[in-house]
Amino acid sequence: xxxxxxxxxxxQRPPKFAMVVVDxxxxxxxxxxxAGASVEEGIQRTARVIRAVRETGRPAILVTYDSSPQVIRxxxxxxxxxxxxxxxxxxxxxxxxxxxxxxxxxxxDSLIFAGWVKGICVRDSMLDAIWNGFRVITSDxxxxxxxxxxxxxxxxxxxxxxxxxxxxxxxxxEGLIRDIRSGTGAGEKP
Numbered sequence: 001x002x003x004x005x006x007x008x009x010x011x012q013r014p015p016k017f018a019m020v021v022v023d024x025x026x027x028x029x030x031x032x033x034x035a036g037a038s039v040e041e042g043i044q045r046t047a048r049v050i051r052a053v054r055e056t057g058r059p060a061i062l063v064t065y066d067s068s069p070q071v072i073r074x075x076x077x078x079x080x081x082x083x084x085x086x087x088x089x090x091x092x093x094x095x096x097x098x099x100x101x102x103x104x105x106x107x108x109d110s111l112i113f114a115g116w117v118k119g120i121c122v123r124d125s126m127l128d129a130i131w132n133g134f135r136v137i138t139s140d141x142x143x144x145x146x147x148x149x150x151x152x153x154x155x156x157x158x159x160x161x162x163x164x165x166x167x168x169x170x171x172x173x174e175g176l177i178r179d180i181r182s183g184t185g186a187g188e189k190p
Contacts, residue, residue, distance in 0.1 A: 017137065017180075018108040019053040019060040020093060020129075021046070022115030022122045024075045024144075025068040032116060033147040035140060045173040046114050046142045047078035052177040054080060059106055061086065063093040063115075063125070091121045094128035103134075110135040112176070114142035130167075139170035 024046070034042035050060045060079040062071050066087035071079075086099045093099050103111075111134045115122045122143065126136050170176040 016106075016108050017053070017058055017110040017112055018103065018106055019050060019058070019112040019114065020063060020125065021050065021060065021071075021075060021079070022063045022093060022113065022125055023065065024062070024072045024115055025064050026070045026072050027068040028116065029072055031147050033145040035145065039144070039147075042141065042144055043072060043074050047074045049112070049114065049139075049142055049173050049177055049180070050075065050078035052180045053112065054078070054083075056180060059083065059102075059108075061093075061099070061102065063088060063096070063099065065089070092124040092128045093121075094125060094132060100132075108134070110137055112137045112142075112180075114138070116144045116146075126167075135168070137168040137170070137176070139173050139176050141170075141173035142176075 024043075029039075032039045032042075037045075053060050060083045062076070062079055062083060062085040064071060064085070064087055066089055069085070069087050071085065084099075084102055086093065086096045086102075088096050088099075111129050113122060113126055113129075113136060117123065126138070129136050170179075
């Protein structure tokens with residue numbers, strides 16, 4: 001089930017979305033935690049969403065730290081060899097000028113976020129997306145936490161840091177995939 005927090009979307013047309021996968025490095029695989037299923041199941045769910053995005057012709061963008069740029073194989077395979085991969089030295093993906101340029105050139109207005117919510121990288125990227133005029137879409141089923149720590153889910157991210165902007169949250173990755181494939185666009189108000 002999709003939950004709309006606020007819906008003052010600036011257009012009635014379906015959004016042009018891109019998917020942004022943050023910090024899913026192979027070197028960190030053993031540090032991942034996942035709520036409700038195994039980490040491997042979470043990786044597979046995330047890969048299914050990436051494939052659904054790619055089937056629509058929209059980009060899946062990989063963002064990693066420059067000290068550990070190798071993406072988890074299943075995620076990289078789902079994104080495909082032509083997907084852009086940016087490395088960062090700070091938390092937010094928006095600190096990378098070529099990343100911002102790519103979003104502008106792809107004419108994206110909505111971003112589906114997935115990744116490892118180990119600290120503040122996904123959160124900061126989501127906030128910067130909102131501040132830069134993007135609509136944010138996510139689901140707990142495509143967010144990972146630090147193993148051994150409680151999950152910082154999408155709802156908690158919303159409650160703590162996002163006050164007022166447009167955020168679409170999906171309870172399941174399958175609901176998100178359904179909307180991506182329907183042609184109405186991810187996060188569209190029913």
